[in-house]
Amino acid sequence: MNYSLGQKAQHYLTQLAECSETENGVTRLPFTAQHQRAADLIKGWMCEAGLSISMDDAGTLIGRYNAGEGKPVLLMGSHQDSVKQGGGYDGIMGIVLGIVALQAIQQRGIRLPFSVEILAFADEEGVRFPTALLGPRALAGTLDLDVLNRTDSDGVSLTDALRGFGANPENIPKLKRSPDNILGFIETHIEQGPVLEHEGLPLGVVTAINGIERHTLTFTGQAAHAGTVPMHLRKDALAGAAAVILEAEKLAIRIPELLATVGQLNVSPNVVNAVPGSVTLSIELRSPNDAVREKAGEMLQSYALETAQLRDLECHIERTYSQNATLCDDGLQQAIAHAIAATGEKVFYLPSGATHDASAMADLTKVAMLFVRCRKGISHNPAEYASDEDMGKAVDALIVLLTNLNQ
Numbered sequence: 001m002n003y004s005l006g007q008k009a010q011h012y013l014t015q016l017a018e019c020s021e022t023e024n025g026v027t028r029l030p031f032t033a034q035h036q037r038a039a040d041l042i043k044g045w046m047c048e049a050g051l052s053i054s055m056d057d058a059g060t061l062i063g064r065y066n067a068g069e070g071k072p073v074l075l076m077g078s079h080q081d082s083v084k085q086g087g088g089y090d091g092i093m094g095i096v097l098g099i100v101a102l103q104a105i106q107q108r109g110i111r112l113p114f115s116v117e118i119l120a121f122a123d124e125e126g127v128r129f130p131t132a133l134l135g136p137r138a139l140a141g142t143l144d145l146d147v148l149n150r151t152d153s154d155g156v157s158l159t160d161a162l163r164g165f166g167a168n169p170e171n172i173p174k175l176k177r178s179p180d181n182i183l184g185f186i187e188t189h190i191e192q193g194p195v196l197e198h199e200g201l202p203l204g205v206v207t208a209i210n211g212i213e214r215h216t217l218t219f220t221g222q223a224a225h226a227g228t229v230p231m232h233l234r235k236d237a238l239a240g241a242a243a244v245i246l247e248a249e250k251l252a253i254r255i256p257e258l259l260a261t262v263g264q265l266n267v268s269p270n271v272v273n274a275v276p277g278s279v280t281l282s283i284e285l286r287s288p289n290d291a292v293r294e295k296a297g298e299m300l301q302s303y304a305l306e307t308a309q310l311r312d313l314e315c316h317i318e319r320t321y322s323q324n325a326t327l328c329d330d331g332l333q334q335a336i337a338h339a340i341a342a343t344g345e346k347v348f349y350l351p352s353g354a355t356h357d358a359s360a361m362a363d364l365t366k367v368a369m370l371f372v373r374c375r376k377g378i379s380h381n382p383a384e385y386a387s388d389e390d391m392g393k394a395v396d397a398l399i400v401l402l403t404n405l406n407q
C-alpha cells in the first residue's frame with residue numbers, strides 16, 4: 001500500500017497506541033512493558049530512516065542521523081509517555097513525525113550538512129513517579145539526583161525502574177551535554193488546545209511556553225445560621241472569594257497575554273443553611289510574559305486584601321508555585337515559519353499553555369516548537385486526535401526545515 005507521509009505517521013501512531021496498559025485510551029508509563037514495546041517499534045522505524053540507535057542512562061531512546069565527525073547537531077523529539085487513559089498523540093507524535101521526515105529525506109537521497117538526533121524521552125508527564133522531565137534535565141545537567149530515590153505507588157524507586165529498563169542511573173551526571181555544536185532543540189507537539197482549529201489552520205509556530213504561578217488564598221469570616229443573621233451583620237467568606245474569582249476572570253479578559261483560573265474551592269462548613277465561615281481557593285495564572293503574570297499576581301493579591309478589609313474578613317495569601325516562561329528562539333521560530341509557509345499554509349504564532357520537554361531543554365540550548373492542530377482542542381483524553389492531513393503538513397514542514405536550516 002502506498003501511504004502518504006501523514007497516513008504513514010497515523011499508521012505508526014495506531015500501533016504505538018496499542019502499547020498501553022488500558023484498552024480505553026493510552027496509558028503508557030515510563031519503564032514499563034508498554035514503554036518497552038513502544039521503544040521497540042520506534043527503533044524499527046528509526047532503522048528505516050538510517051538512524052543509529054542508542055538509549056542513554058536516563059532511558060531516552062536516541063536515533064541519530066550522522067553527518068560526520070565534528071558536524072553540529074540538531075536535536076528533535078518529544079516524550080513517549082502518556083497520562084493515564086490519555087491520547088495517542090501527546091508527545092509521541094513529535095517523535096514519530098521527526099522519524100517520518102528523516103525517512104523521507106533518506107529516501108530522497110538528501111544529505112544534511114548537520115547531524116540530527118531524534119530524542120524519545122521516557123518521562124515528561126510525571127505520572128508514575130513524583131518527578132518529570134528526567135531525560136531533558138539529564139541532558140541539560142539540571143536534574144536533581146535526589147529524585148532517583150522517589151518511588152511509584154508500588155514502592156519501586158526510579159533508580160530500580162531505570163535499572164530494570166537497562167539504564168544505569170549512576171551515569172546520569174555524565175549525560176550532561178555541552179551546548180557547543182548543538183543547533184537547538186525542535187519539538188513538534190499537538191497543540192492540546194482549540195486555537196489552531198478555531199483559526200482553521202493545521203500548524204502553528206510557538207512563541208513561548210507560558211510561565212505559571214499559583215496562589216492559595218484563604219478567606220476567614222464567621223460561620224453562622226443562614227436564617228438568623230441579617231445580611232449587614234454577616235462575615236461571608238464565600239462572597240469575598242466570589243469577588244476575587246470574578247476579578248481574576250476580568251483581569252485575564254482585559255490583559256491579552258494572561259490566563260487566570262480558579263479551579264479549586266473548599267468551602268466550610270459547605271452546608272445549605274450556613275453562612276460560609278471560611279473558604280480556600282486556588283488561583284493559577286499563566287502567561288508567555290513573566291512581567292505581565294507577576295504584575296497580575298500582585299494585583300489579585302491586593303484586590304483580595306482590599307476585599308477582605310471591605311467585608312471584615314481575614315485573608316491569608318501565599319504564592320505557592322512559580323515557573324518562568326520559556327521563550328522560543330527567534331531564528332528557529334523564523335525557520336519554522338518559513339517551513340510552514342513553504343507548505344502553502346498561513347503562518348500563525350501562538351504561545352503554549354502547557355509545559356513540554358522543550359522547557360527543560362531550554363537550559364541546554366535554544367528551543368522552538370511546531371504545533372499541530374488537534375481535534376476540538378481535546379488532549380489528555382482518549383478522544384485526542386490529529387488528522388493524517390495535518391500530520392502530513394507537519395512532516396512536509398519538517399522536511400523543509402531540515403533541508404533549509406541555516407547553521
Ligand SMILES: [Zn+2]
Nearest residue numbers: 090091124189
Ligand atoms: Zn506532551
